[in-house]
Amino acid sequence: xxxxxxxxxxxxxxxxxxxxxxxxxxxxxxxxxxxxxxxxxxxxxxxxxxxxxxxxxxxxxxxxxxxxxxxxxxxxxxxxxxxxxxxxxxxxxxxxxxxxxxxxxxxxxxxxxxxxxxxxxxxxxxxxxxxxxxxxxxxxxxxxxxxxxxxxxxxxxxxxxxxxxxxxxxxxxxxxxxxxxxxxxxxxxxxxxxxxxxxxxxxxxxxxxxxxxxxxxxxxxxxxxxxxxxxxxxxxxxxxxxxxxxxxxxxxxxxxxxxxxxxxxxxxxxxxxxxxxx
Amino acid sequence: xxxxxxxxxxxxxxxxxxxxxxxxxxxxxxxxxxxxxxxxxxxxxxxxxxxxxxxxxxxxxxxxxxxxxxxxxxxxxxxxxxxxxxxxxxxxxxxxxxxxxxxxxxxxxxxxxxxxxxxxxxxxxxxxxxxxxxxxxxxxxxxxxxxxxxxxxxxxxxxxxxxxxxxxxxxxxxxxxxxxxxxxxxxxxxxxxxxxxxxxxxxxxxxxxxxxxxxxxxxxxxxxxxxxxxxxxxxxxxxxxxxxxxxxxxxxxxxxxxxxxxxxxxxxxxxxxxxxxx
Numbered sequence: 001x002x003x004x005x006x007x008x009x010x011x012x013x014x015x016x017x018x019x020x021x022x023x024x025x026x027x028x029x030x031x032x033x034x035x036x037x038x039x040x041x042x043x044x045x046x047x048x049x050x051x052x053x054x055x056x057x058x059x060x061x062x063x064x065x066x067x068x069x070x071x072x073x074x075x076x077x078x079x080x081x082x083x084x085x086x087x088x089x090x091x092x093x094x095x096x097x098x099x100x101x102x103x104x105x106x107x108x109x110x111x112x113x114x115x116x117x118x119x120x121x122x123x124x125x126x127x128x129x130x131x132x133x134x135x136x137x138x139x140x141x142x143x144x145x146x147x148x149x150x151x152x153x154x155x156x157x158x159x160x161x162x163x164x165x166x167x168x169x170x171x172x173x174x175x176x177x178x179x180x181x182x183x184x185x186x187x188x189x190x191x192x193x194x195x196x197x198x199x200x201x202x203x204x205x206x207x208x209x210x211x212x213x214x215x216x217x218x219x220x221x222x223x224x225x226x227x228x229x230x231x232x233x234x235x236x237x238x239x240x241x242x243x244x245x246x247x248x249x250x251x252x253x254x255x256x257x258x259x260x261x262x263x264x265x266x267x268x269x270x271x272x273x274x275x276x277x278x
Numbered sequence: 279x280x281x282x283x284x285x286x287x288x289x290x291x292x293x294x295x296x297x298x299x300x301x302x303x304x305x306x307x308x309x310x311x312x313x314x315x316x317x318x319x320x321x322x323x324x325x326x327x328x329x330x331x332x333x334x335x336x337x338x339x340x341x342x343x344x345x346x347x348x349x350x351x352x353x354x355x356x357x358x359x360x361x362x363x364x365x366x367x368x369x370x371x372x373x374x375x376x377x378x379x380x381x382x383x384x385x386x387x388x389x390x391x392x393x394x395x396x397x398x399x400x401x402x403x404x405x406x407x408x409x410x411x412x413x414x415x416x417x418x419x420x421x422x423x424x425x426x427x428x429x430x431x432x433x434x435x436x437x438x439x440x441x442x443x444x445x446x447x448x449x450x451x452x453x454x455x456x457x458x459x460x461x462x463x464x465x466x467x468x469x470x471x472x473x474x475x476x477x478x479x480x481x482x483x484x485x486x487x488x489x490x491x492x493x494x495x496x497x498x499x500x501x502x503x504x505x506x507x508x509x510x511x512x513x514x515x516x517x518x519x520x521x522x523x524x525x526x527x528x529x530x531x532x533x534x535x536x537x538x539x540x541x542x543x544x545x546x547x548x549x550x551x552x553x554x555x556x
Binding site: 130131132135136138139140142143146147150151208224226227228229230231232233234235236237238239241242274275 | 408409410413414416417418420421424425428429486502504505506507508509510511512513514515516517519520552553
């Protein structure tokens with residue numbers, strides 16, 4: 001198989017770096033040695049393992065992109081940048097007919113969808129790249145739509161633990177709580193217990209030292225008040241490996257769509273990626 | 279609302295007794311003071327709280343049933359008897375135009391379905407009356423059908439604990455393992471860990487003393503071999519209260535079907551009962 005050239009936008013950011021390193025180690029891919037970055041980044045280049053990647057600020061990317069695309073035909077973009085860059089970057093990819101996977105959250109999502117729907121190449125937009133989590137969420141949404149009130153009268157407890165830097169409440173936890181609400185459980189997202197203290201994470205939860213700086217642990221406990229039933233769901237993701245694998249699945253999905261010219265639809269989600277294997 | 283007369287078949291058995299006691303305490307229902315029982319039962323009557331229930335053996339039930347049905351018009355039957363009685367009892371209910379909920383497992387299920395499909399009154403047949411478990415199973419089946427291979431390469435561990443008397447492996451655990459297989463996990467049902475020792479149940483699992491003789495606890499643990507992800511699902515049912523509630527929902531479902539004459543279809547399952555509230 002010919003290697004698929006991948007450009008990772010968002011270097012020198014952490015997630016973009018993990019993705020770029022993984023591209024270098026994956027036989028299916030070639031790393032395009034350029035990366036869209038923010039205007040405020042002072043470095044012009046960054047080293048990823050043995051590869052030097054040139055950083056392209058908004059003010060200079062238009063001047064260089066055609067040459068890059070000529071050198072790396074069929075290039076697919078993976079965007080892990082910043083919420084403030086989401087809409088601008090998407091417009092840039094679309095203008096240059098680059099298929100892309102948008103892993104960056106935030107920005108104006110409606111504007112993003114409009115941009116992609118009018119594009120000539122397909123894109124996968126995914127606020128969560130952890131495939132199994134996306135699948136789990138779809139199962140719960142199915143349950144909530146099919147059996148509303150199934151857990152009427154039950155109580156819910158939600159705990160989530162993430163690296164100290166994460167200020168907001170887990171988006172996945174909020175999405176699942178919405179399902180549990182529909183299943184009949186009275187619970188407000190303000191009652192989600194957020195754990196950000198590394199000491200508690202290590203000693204009480206048992207998060208391994210290497211994952212203290214990058215983990216997403218969630219536990220939902222549902223109980224019948226009379227003690228007659230307990231349901232508990234846990235999903236613990238450690239590090240970034242799980243997101244890398246989901247992102248690369250999205251890239252392969254786009255590649256297949258392009259090769260078979262099967263993209264009257266332009267906008268895809270991780271659910272499309274998951275069901276493609278069916 | 280007029281009380282719905284319910285006849286509980288299976289006294290003096292344990293589950294039938296729990297159901298009969300619950301009927302007496304539920305304002306929606308009247309307990310019909312008769313119960314189909316086995317030919318081998320020597321007692322002619324049994325006391326349930328303050329009520330005396332007459333036991334009807336197969337050899338004598340035909341002689342008495344018309345009088346009972348005249349005294350309790352609209353009577354609905356709930357069957358918690360014995361696998362060997364399932365088919366015969368169903369034919370008896372159908373012959374006398376009694377709608378029924380078959381909670382007894384075993385027997386010839388195909389024959390049972392045929393009997394009901396040819397009946398003039400509807401019936402709910404449910405190998406598991408725990409509504410939330412039935413719903414959970416439906417969600418996992420949906421996931422298995424929609425995202426086959428979602429957990430490719432993951433490992434599974436299954437533990438189930440039931441009262442000492444239960445010899446076979448949990449049917450629910452077997453059904454969920456089939457879903458996990460379809461989701462890509464290689465696991466044989468012979469690897470399900472069965473816990474039947476009350477000491478282990480009390481000390482290691484934390485089953486409360488009052489539930490040692492009646493509980494159904496299940497935990498499924500799914501892990502990525504590289505440690506990057508862990509998913510865990512637990513469903514613990516204590517005592518019989520949960521089954522009572524599901525059984526009564528099935529009775530109310532039948533009552534609505536009969537009142538609205540909406541039963542071209544005769545054979546219903548707990549999934550029908552769950553989705554009826556939609």
